[in-house]
Amino acid sequence: MTATQAPPVARQGIGDRVAAVLPVLREHARRVDADATFPTAPLDALRHSGLMGLLVPTAHGGLGGGLDDLVRVAAELSGECLSTGMIWAMHCQQVAALAVHAGPELRADLLPRLAAGQVYVASVTSEKVKGGHLLSAHAPLRREGDRVHLERDAPIVTGGSNADGFLITMKDSDTAQPADVSLVYADRAQLTVRHAEGFSWDPMGMRGTHSGPLQLSGVVPESAIVGGAGGFREVALRTFVPVGHIAWASCWLGAARGALRAVLELVRSPAGRKQFDLDSDLLRARLARVRLDLDTTAALIAQVVRDTGLAPDPEAPDVQLRLNGLKVHAAERSFAVVDALVEVVGLRHGYLRDAPLPLERMFRDLRSASLNYANDRLLGANGALVLVDRGVGLAL
Amino acid sequence: MEDNEFDSVLRRHLKNLPEDAELPGDAPLKKYGLDSMQAVELLFDLEDELGVVLPDEMMTGDTFATAESLRRAVGTAVDEPAAEMS
Incomplete structure (x- = not known):
C-alpha cells in the first residue's frame, strides 16, 4: 500500500471521485451533443479526480482499480454522458494494456503521469x-x-x-x-x-x-x-480486446440504465403519476423487459470479467464466444432498452430533443453501438466458434 | 398527512381485515394479507392519494411490517426522492 505517501485526495474512495465528476458530465452533456465538441470540461474533471489512473497500480500512484471498478465507473459516467464515458473507458483500455504489458522503462515514465491525469491516451x-x-x-x-x-x-x-x-x-x-x-x-x-x-x-x-x-x-x-516486438497479438488477446469489450458494454449498459433511471424518476414523480398509469399491464411488461435486458447484460459483463481474470487460455472457444457475444448483446439490448423507453414515455418525453429526459440523445448515441466494431463481423466469428464448441461450454 | 386518509388507503389493501375490525398499530400487516406484490400497489396508492414519494431505500420489509412502521415512513417521506449514486 502506498496510502501513507499519497496525498489525501488519493485516499478518497472511487465512489466519491465518481460522485464529484458526475455533475460536470450532467452539466455539459447537452452542449457536447448539440455542438459535437470534445467534452473538454468533463475530461478536465476526470483528470483532477484521479479516475484517469483508475487502472494504474498504486505503486505508480494510481488507484489500483480492477475490471469491476472499470465496469461500475464506466456505467455511472455513461449514464450522464455516453460520449464522455466512452472517451474515459477507451482511455482505460489503453491504460490497462500499458499497465500489464509495458516494459519497466516505459512504466516508470508513463504510469505516474497517467495516474496524475496528465496524459489522456x-x-x-x-x-x-x-x-x-x-x-x-x-x-x-x-x-x-x-x-x-x-x-x-x-x-x-x-x-x-x-x-x-x-x-x-x-x-x-x-x-x-x-x-x-x-x-x-x-x-x-x-x-x-x-x-x-x-x-x-x-x-x-x-x-x-x-x-x-x-x-x-x-x-x-x-x-x-x-508487449515486445510483434507482441500485439498477445496484448490484444490477454488485455486489449477483453478490456475493450467490457469497457464498451459497461458504457452502453450504463447509458441504458441512465435512461431507465430517468424514466422511473418521471413516472414515479407526482406529476408523472397523473400522466402514466402504473397499473397498466402493458407498461409493466415493457418495464419488466427493459429491466431484464439490463440484468442479463450486467450478468454477462460479470461473467466476462471473471473469464478475463481466470481464463488460462483466452482463445478457448467458450471464452471467445462470451467475449464477442458480450459486445453484440450489450450493443443490441442497450439500444433496445432506450427504444422501448421511448415507447413507454411517448412523443413528449421521449422524442423531443429539448425534453428534460435525455432519451432522444441516448437513442442516437446507442445506435452507434452495433456499428462500433461491427456486430455483423463478431457474429460471423461467433458462428464459426459455435460450430467447433460441440460440447457447448456454457458458464454454468 | 390525514390519519384517516392513510388508514383508508391501507385498509383497502388488507384483504383479510374485516371492514369493521380494529387495526392495531403493531400488528403484522402480513397477517391481514399484505404480501410484497401488494405492498407495491399499496405504495403507489399512498403516493397518489397523499402526494408523497417514498425513497427506494424505504421499500423494505421493515417499512411495511406494521401500520405504525408504515405510517412513520410515509410521515418522513419527501416530495422528491434525493438523487444518489449507487
Whole structure:
C-alpha cells in the first residue's frame, strides 16, 4: 500500500471521485451533443479526480482499480454522458494494456503521469487498407539503433485532437507480415500530428467523441514498444480486446440504465403519476423487459470479467464466444432498452430533443453501438466458434 | 398527512381485515394479507392519494411490517426522492 505517501485526495474512495465528476458530465452533456465538441470540461474533471489512473497500480500512484471498478465507473459516467464515458473507458483500455504489458522503462515514465491525469491516451488501431481489422497492420516501424521511426495514417481516431499520447498498432518492420504487429506508445510531443484537411465531424450520435483522421509521424525509443516486438497479438488477446469489450458494454449498459433511471424518476414523480398509469399491464411488461435486458447484460459483463481474470487460455472457444457475444448483446439490448423507453414515455418525453429526459440523445448515441466494431463481423466469428464448441461450454 | 386518509388507503389493501375490525398499530400487516406484490400497489396508492414519494431505500420489509412502521415512513417521506449514486 502506498496510502501513507499519497496525498489525501488519493485516499478518497472511487465512489466519491465518481460522485464529484458526475455533475460536470450532467452539466455539459447537452452542449457536447448539440455542438459535437470534445467534452473538454468533463475530461478536465476526470483528470483532477484521479479516475484517469483508475487502472494504474498504486505503486505508480494510481488507484489500483480492477475490471469491476472499470465496469461500475464506466456505467455511472455513461449514464450522464455516453460520449464522455466512452472517451474515459477507451482511455482505460489503453491504460490497462500499458499497465500489464509495458516494459519497466516505459512504466516508470508513463504510469505516474497517467495516474496524475496528465496524459489522456487515444487508440490508433484502424488503418485505411485494412479497415477496422485489429490484429493486422500495414504501416511498418523502421529501426535506427535503439530508436524506432513510425509514420502512420489513421482514418479515425476517437479524441485524437485532444489526446496527450497515442497507442499505435504498427507492422513490426518493413519485411514483417501484416499479422506481425507491434503496439507502440508515443507522447504527443514525440510526434508530428497532422489533421486531415476538410474533414467534418457531424455524426448522428456519440457527437462528443470527436473522431477524425490523423497522420502521425515521429521517433520513439525501442522501450516504447508495448508487449515486445510483434507482441500485439498477445496484448490484444490477454488485455486489449477483453478490456475493450467490457469497457464498451459497461458504457452502453450504463447509458441504458441512465435512461431507465430517468424514466422511473418521471413516472414515479407526482406529476408523472397523473400522466402514466402504473397499473397498466402493458407498461409493466415493457418495464419488466427493459429491466431484464439490463440484468442479463450486467450478468454477462460479470461473467466476462471473471473469464478475463481466470481464463488460462483466452482463445478457448467458450471464452471467445462470451467475449464477442458480450459486445453484440450489450450493443443490441442497450439500444433496445432506450427504444422501448421511448415507447413507454411517448412523443413528449421521449422524442423531443429539448425534453428534460435525455432519451432522444441516448437513442442516437446507442445506435452507434452495433456499428462500433461491427456486430455483423463478431457474429460471423461467433458462428464459426459455435460450430467447433460441440460440447457447448456454457458458464454454468 | 390525514390519519384517516392513510388508514383508508391501507385498509383497502388488507384483504383479510374485516371492514369493521380494529387495526392495531403493531400488528403484522402480513397477517391481514399484505404480501410484497401488494405492498407495491399499496405504495403507489399512498403516493397518489397523499402526494408523497417514498425513497427506494424505504421499500423494505421493515417499512411495511406494521401500520405504525408504515405510517412513520410515509410521515418522513419527501416530495422528491434525493438523487444518489449507487
